Amino acid sequence: MGTPRTYTYDYPMPAVTVDCVVFGWDDNDLHVLLIERGEKPYEGQAALPGGFIQVGRESLEQAARRELEEETGIRNYHLEQLGTFGNPDRDPRYHVVTVAYFALVRKSDHRPRGGTDARSAAWCPLDEVPSLAFDHDEILAVAKKRLYGKLRYKPLGFQLLPRKFPLRDLQRLYETASGGEVDKRNFRKKVLEMGILEDLNETESDVAHRAARLYRFNESAYRKRSRDGWHFEL
Amino acid sequence: MGTPRTYTYDYPMPAVTVDCVVFGWDDNDLHVLLIERGEKPYEGQAALPGGFIQVGRESLEQAARRELEEETGIRNYHLEQLGTFGNPDRDPRYHVVTVAYFALVRKSDHRPRGGTDARSAAWCPLDEVPSLAFDHDEILAVAKKRLYGKLRYKPLGFQLLPRKFPLRDLQRLYETASGGEVDKRNFRKKVLEMGILEDLNETESDVAHRAARLYRFNESAYRKRSRDGWHFEL
DNA sequence: GCCTGATAGTGTGATTGTCACACCCAAGCA
DNA sequence: TGCTTGGGTGTGACAATCACACTATCAGGC
Structure with a gap:
């Protein structure tokens, strides 16, 4: 043309x-x-x-x-x-x-x-x-x-995971990125205390073990906390 | 040409x-x-x-x-x-x-x-x-x-300051960058404990007040610590 | 030479955050 | 029904961080 x-x-x-x-x-x-x-x-x-x-x-x-x-x-x-x-x-x-x-x-x-x-x-x-x-x-x-x-x-991990994810998967991703292992309990406590995850009251299905709870990244909560001078860190 | x-x-x-x-x-x-x-x-x-x-x-x-x-x-x-x-x-x-x-x-x-x-x-x-x-x-x-x-x-501040500088100046620079004030004693303790500053046993001259000691950034010490997994933070 | 103003230099105790650690629980599958 | 797999939960020891106030030193002016 x-x-x-x-x-x-x-x-x-x-x-x-x-x-x-x-x-x-x-x-x-x-x-x-x-x-x-x-x-x-x-x-x-x-x-x-x-x-x-x-x-x-x-x-x-x-x-x-x-x-x-x-x-x-x-x-x-x-x-x-x-x-x-x-x-x-x-x-x-x-x-x-x-x-x-x-x-x-x-x-x-x-x-x-x-x-x-x-x-x-x-x-x-x-x-x-x-x-x-x-x-x-x-x-x-x-x-x-x-x-x-x-x-x-930065909370970039949530751009890689599915919108609904169990904490296990988030932990795996961070372990891959940091190259080390992380203690499960400390990881959960830290992540949940950030207050940027929404608990969906749902669980996985089709898994051959106890089903994990699913969470979603709550972007507006993240932004609110960021505005208050807090910053994400794992 | x-x-x-x-x-x-x-x-x-x-x-x-x-x-x-x-x-x-x-x-x-x-x-x-x-x-x-x-x-x-x-x-x-x-x-x-x-x-x-x-x-x-x-x-x-x-x-x-x-x-x-x-x-x-x-x-x-x-x-x-x-x-x-x-x-x-x-x-x-x-x-x-x-x-x-x-x-x-x-x-x-x-x-x-x-x-x-x-x-x-x-x-x-x-x-x-x-x-x-x-x-x-x-x-x-x-x-x-x-x-x-x-x-x-990152220890970029040392690229801005003269090679020999008093801790006061380092603190000023960091206060400017962070937009806030910092406690003098905590700042000194933190910086000196990093072990990346060399005490030159010299003092300022031509100042109208008690002269401050001069320090120099010790790059090789910094690199050594970095290799051991430590990271700089202020 | 002494007084003043300006900044240097120094330690401790309270609080907070970080870390390591072990057990019971739920569900699927054989 | 019991075995296997991973889910979910709390506490105590230790380390880092923070807030905080006074004495020391120097130069310059009087």
């Missing part, structure tokens, strides 16, 4: 892309969403989903959301900027500056292989990630570090 | 710049380094120092350091990436994506108006900053928030 044309500048220009590190949680493990590249540099290799920004037409965050939705069909997720990577040789073709984003999604909200179309997007457990295209290994490493750090002092 | 030429692409390209928020500390107040714009959009208005990256030739951090050194002559400072701003209309001319950096310098290391040349760079107290060009107000706001947050859990 439209006549082919070209764009001329007085100086060399870099290309700008966005790449997204999408984390999902699956009962026991963190997963990242990877695509398989269908085009030339690094064709066939795994990479982070992303693409070029539409110059003059969208903000960086809009570009990240657009790419994510196009390539993976996911919606409703936490998204924040992670950092920008711009070494001149990070793309073998020419100078590409990429703005990396960091997304947290509820895997349970999206049908197992949500792929609307195009290149295959698939969840990959964090400790089985293959070598990635470009400098995406480095980007992923930064994202991991940021996620683990941030889970402790 | 070199023949004038142009650069042609199949797609529209954004420009990429770096901008630096440079903080300095002056006994009692935080200052930011601002330049006065000498060129068209926002000519004559205050702005953050920065400029275009050299496409294909330097990384983003190299670009930030180059621009800072060119425009202000400062050297030896802490520099980290702050975030990237890329709304299509943030520059009235065309789509410019800017990668913001965040620098901490010892004002005492640099002669009062270090300007090597070119446009005038000047320190401005944080609470007297005028309205800035582009979206630099927003960038500065993000930087301030990041600085205040980070001072509490």
Whole structure:
């Protein structure tokens, strides 16, 4: 559509892309969403989903959301900027500056292989990630570090868990992030005393043991406490 | 030098710049380094120092350091990436994506108006900053928030203070960042027990009151403790 | 040289938060 | 019905945090 044309500048220009590190949680493990590249540099290799920004037409965050939705069909997720990577040789073709984003999604909200179309997007457990295209290994490493750090002092874990969850699952997630074990009783006491979880008076079903109570993150309670100078920490 | 030429692409390209928020500390107040714009959009208005990256030739951090050194002559400072701003209309001319950096310098290391040349760079107290060009107000706001947050859990304050400093000054800096007052005795005890300050057995001179002892940040002690899983917090 | 104003430096006790720890309970399944 | 699995609950020891007030030292002015 439209006549082919070209764009001329007085100086060399870099290309700008966005790449997204999408984390999902699956009962026991963190997963990242990877695509398989269908085009030339690094064709066939795994990479982070992303693409070029539409110059003059969208903000960086809009570009990240657009790419994510196009390539993976996911919606409703936490998204924040992670950092920008711009070494001149990070793309073998020419100078590409990429703005990396960091997304947290509820895997349970999206049908197992949500792929609307195009290149295959698939969840990959964090400790089985293959070598990635470009400098995406480095980007992923930064994202991991940021996620683990941030889970402790921002209530981001609730963006990964299903809306209703038992405390056990919350604890597992935090143990994964901190790399250590946590005492069950202390964990429960601490979390419940924060007053940001709503007890749903429901229990799990279909489990082969005593069913656990389900809770929901109470965002407005969280915001109220935050306004009063309190801050989340686990 | 070199023949004038142009650069042609199949797609529209954004420009990429770096901008630096440079903080300095002056006994009692935080200052930011601002330049006065000498060129068209926002000519004559205050702005953050920065400029275009050299496409294909330097990384983003190299670009930030180059621009800072060119425009202000400062050297030896802490520099980290702050975030990237890329709304299509943030520059009235065309789509410019800017990668913001965040620098901490010892004002005492640099002669009062270090300007090597070119446009005038000047320190401005944080609470007297005028309205800035582009979206630099927003960038500065993000930087301030990041600085205040980070001072509490990373030993960045020592990058702002002179190498030898009395505890009083350290306390002032932290009070500024946290917006509250702190008990002198508790502060001293806490800081000294960290074991990351070296007592120089020297005192201030030329003060109209009892001279305070001077201390120095002991980076290797800090790193050793960090490796053992300890973390800085004030 | 002595008085004054300004800031440096120092210890304790009360309170609060953090941590480690073990047992009984409910439900599904064989 | 009993075995297995994980759910749910309280207390006491210890450590960290907080609030708090006085004496010491220096420079400058009188």
